Amino acid sequence: MRKLWLVPVLLLCASLTACSSGNGTSTTGTSNSATEADTQGAETEKDAATDGAAQGGIPVAGACWYNFADTFISNARQTLLNVAKADGRIEVIDADSQNDVGTQTSNMNNMFTKGVDYLVLNNINTGAISEICDQIKEEGCYGIFANTDTPSDEDFAKNDKLYSVASRAPESGTIMGEAVVKYWKEHPEADRNGNGKLDYVMLLGIQGHYDTEVRSEYSVKAIQDAGIEVNQIGGELICEYNRAKAQEAVAALLANYSEDIDCVLACNDDMALGAIEALKAGGFFKDAGTYLPVCGVDATAVGCDAVREGTLLTTALNNPVTLAKAIYKVMALTKEGTEVTTESLGIAGTEVEGHRVWISYKAINADNVDEANYDITNTSLE
Structure with missing residues (x-):
């Protein structure tokens, strides 16, 4: 039987965190935000996806985002759904933590109950990273910390199924x-x-x-x-x-x-x-x-x-398309048993160090604003 864990309540007040940015938030004139229809579609596909995993179908990734309403997260989230749908090797379901630690903890437990193969966590409880890493190890699934503070070297040493995909804040x-x-x-x-x-x-x-x-x-x-x-x-x-x-x-x-x-x-x-x-x-x-x-x-x-x-x-x-594609590619490579390296990941603007995938920022001003261009409908894994 799978355990349901609660991150200690005492950590909540001291450790509220999010992405943005963060890292964050993000994009330019050619990007498209997730629509209400997209959200409803993702919700209706969840049960079918987890049923497939339970019956030995394609792997399922459960993504717990800090806040669907955040502009950057909206774009990263929709890109991940788009890439998964186009690629077909991994099914993605997701949940909105609504910028609340307790809600995110509940979402994580729900994903574990569903038996997901990958937990993608846009963590907002930074003070509890090690406890969350222990929970992921206990559940036996892969864990990917997305656009948030990275686990420690000690956390990575305890679990070879642990990864981080984040920008250099x-x-x-x-x-x-x-x-x-x-x-x-x-x-x-x-x-x-x-x-x-x-x-x-x-x-x-x-x-x-x-x-x-x-x-x-x-x-x-x-x-x-x-x-x-x-x-x-x-x-x-x-x-x-x-x-x-x-x-x-x-x-x-x-x-x-x-x-x-x-x-x-x-x-x-x-x-x-x-x-x-x-x-x-x-x-x-x-x-x-x-x-x-x-x-x-x-x-x-x-x-x-x-x-x-x-x-x-x-x-x-902070490119949400790069973030989402890197997350998905890490899952696809591990599914195939391929080591995650800068070369095997093959996504421009990323660098792999151990189990950490880093995404670089780029300064945008009036002289180069058109270079801040990305498209969340682009599903190529490059």
């Missing part, structure tokens, strides 16, 4: 920070209150989330490494990767700091766009004299539109 923070440095050095007027410091607002995703912590840390580090003194305005602004919450947070700051804010750093594009809306309402972006640099992560379609519009200074491309 520090790169996204560095990309934001370097863009701000370049703007600051080219525009003396960027020091709006003349205090000699770069006064910034940081919009965070989920408290304790790996991508949030790393993106915020490395963006500020890149600025400081360039010799620029910084000052954070507003403290820890937890906006949960949500556009409306970011808009509300920035609007509240403008009441007291409209003359002091020099830039906004957002841990995903959705929050960056919320900040831009608040800034527009506060009188910014009317002309060159009211411009304020805002940076994001993911290069989503709407994010890239803002880059073209001239309101988003830069974003970091």
Whole structure:
């Protein structure tokens, strides 16, 4: 009999995490988000898929995403479903954790009860990674941590069925920070209150989330490494990767700091766009004299539109199509008994180190925004 595990409740408060971005969120003008019909279709196929697995049919992968409503996750999720349907070697079913640790734990247990051969986990309980890895080993299925903090070397050593497919999160923070440095050095007027410091607002995703912590840390580090003194305005602004919450947070700051804010750093594009809306309402972006640099992560379609519009200074491309294809290819290779290497994976923009598959970020700005192009209907495994 399979065990149903509960991740210890004491870990929940300290370890809420998500993807975005994170890593994340993501894409450009040619991408397509998952539709309501797509969601309903995936739901109706679940029972048939798991029945097939129980009867010795094709392997079934159960994907537990942190939040279907996240732009990046929506695109990665739909790409994975599209690739699985086109390829036919592995059936994919999925579940929405709705940005809640308890819901994700329940979804995981449901997947184990269904007897899935692969668990794809966009984990939001980073503090419990080792416990989750032990659970996966006990269940005997493959585990793939997707676009989240990677398990430790010790966790990998205990289970050769464990994999991680994720972006190099520090790169996204560095990309934001370097863009701000370049703007600051080219525009003396960027020091709006003349205090000699770069006064910034940081919009965070989920408290304790790996991508949030790393993106915020490395963006500020890149600025400081360039010799620029910084000052954070507003403290820890937890906006949960949500556009409306970011808009509300920035609007509240403008009441007291409209003359002091020099830039906004957002841990995903959705929050960056919320900040831009608040800034527009506060009188910014009317002309060159009211411009304020805002940076994001993911290069989503709407994010890239803002880059073209001239309101988003830069974003970091986290490609959801690459993520989904890499996840599926790892499953296909292990099904065939083939070692997962950079060469056998064969997907552009990926690098394999042991059981970790890394996806690189790419800086996107007005000069190369059209390069942030991807198509979630493209199902070729390259």
